[in-house]
Amino acid sequence: MSSPTSKQILGQFITSLSMKQPTPGGGAAAAIGGAIGGAAAQMAAAYTQRKKDKESGAAAKAEQLISIIDLEKYLQAADDDAVAYTDLQRTWKDSNMSFEEKKDIEVRALAVPTSLLERCHEDVMSIKIFLPHCNTNITSDAKVGIHQLAGAARAAFQTVMVNSPSDEEKFRLKGLLKEIREVEDEILHLE
Numbered sequence: 001m002s003s004p005t006s007k008q009i010l011g012q013f014i015t016s017l018s019m020k021q022p023t024p025g026g027g028a029a030a031a032i033g034g035a036i037g038g039a040a041a042q043m044a045a046a047y048t049q050r051k052k053d054k055e056s057g058a059a060a061k062a063e064q065l066i067s068i069i070d071l072e073k074y075l076q077a078a079d080d081d082a083v084a085y086t087d088l089q090r091t092w093k094d095s096n097m098s099f100e101e102k103k104d105i106e107v108r109a110l111a112v113p114t115s116l117l118e119r120c121h122e123d124v125m126s127i128k129i130f131l132p133h134c135n136t137n138i139t140s141d142a143k144v145g146i147h148q149l150a151g152a153a154r155a156a157f158q159t160v161m162v163n164s165p166s167d168e169e170k171f172r173l174k175g176l177l178k179e180i181r182e183v184e185d186e187i188l189h190l191e
Contacts (some may be wrong), residue, residue: 003126006185007052008165013028013032017029022085022086022089023081023082023086024078024081024082024161025079025081025082025083026084026158027077027082027084027085027112027113027116027159028078028079028080028081028082029155029158030081030113030152030153030155030158030159031074031075031077031078031081031116031118031151031152031156032075032078033075033148033151033152033155034074034077034116034119034120034123034148034149034152034153034156035071035074035075035078036148037120037123037144037146037147037148037149037150037151037152038069038070038071038074038123038145038148038149039071039145039147040141040142040144040145040148041065041069041123041127041130041141041142041144041145041146041149042066042069042071042145043138043141044063044087044130044135044138044139044141044142044145045062045063045065045066045130045134045142046062046066046135047135047138047141048061048062048133048134048135048138049062049127050135053133053135056133057109057133058133058134058135061129061130061133062130063135064130065126065127065130068122068123068126069123069126071117073119074116074119074152075097077112077116077119080112081112081113081116081159083110084105084109084112085109087108087109088104088105088106088109090105091106099109106163106164109163110160110163110164112158112159113157113159113160113163114156114160114165114169114173116152116153116156116159117153117156117157117160117173117176117177118176120146120149120150120152120153120156120178120180121153121176121177121180123145123149124146124149124150124153124179124180124183125179125183127142127145127146127149128146129188131143131187132143143187145164146183146184146187149180150180150181152181153176153177153180154177157173157174157177160173177180
């Protein structure tokens, strides 16, 4: 098996993703996209540490954003996706697997992209709160973070959908995606 996604350098990951092999796949791509979005937003927060940012309280809001966005969780989600998919493949091939074990694996396979979508939503909302306090010379990078996270959330939703969520769960997750889209529309001045 190849090295965990979180330990590959970007070029290796992209090459590995492009190959005809089960993992990494779309779920890992979504997670890495989320990590890149989170990192862009953290960079904008890191640049909001000037003397005037400290005096206005913006630096404290920036530190809060940096502490909220957990890049390691995005990288871990890429690895978790590979494990979940490998386990899911076993359910298709192992005729001796118990019904309970198969259901547990299916639940985990659905939980990974669901958690990723929820994390993207939370981070987009946190960046939205931070934006009015962001160093005005770098707000574009905070917005890049929002757009990257929005794409990662939509990509995670596609992975959710192949795992057959309930109608209620689809409705709930679509609601989170709509909230993310509203933030994107607002920062793009589309409303």
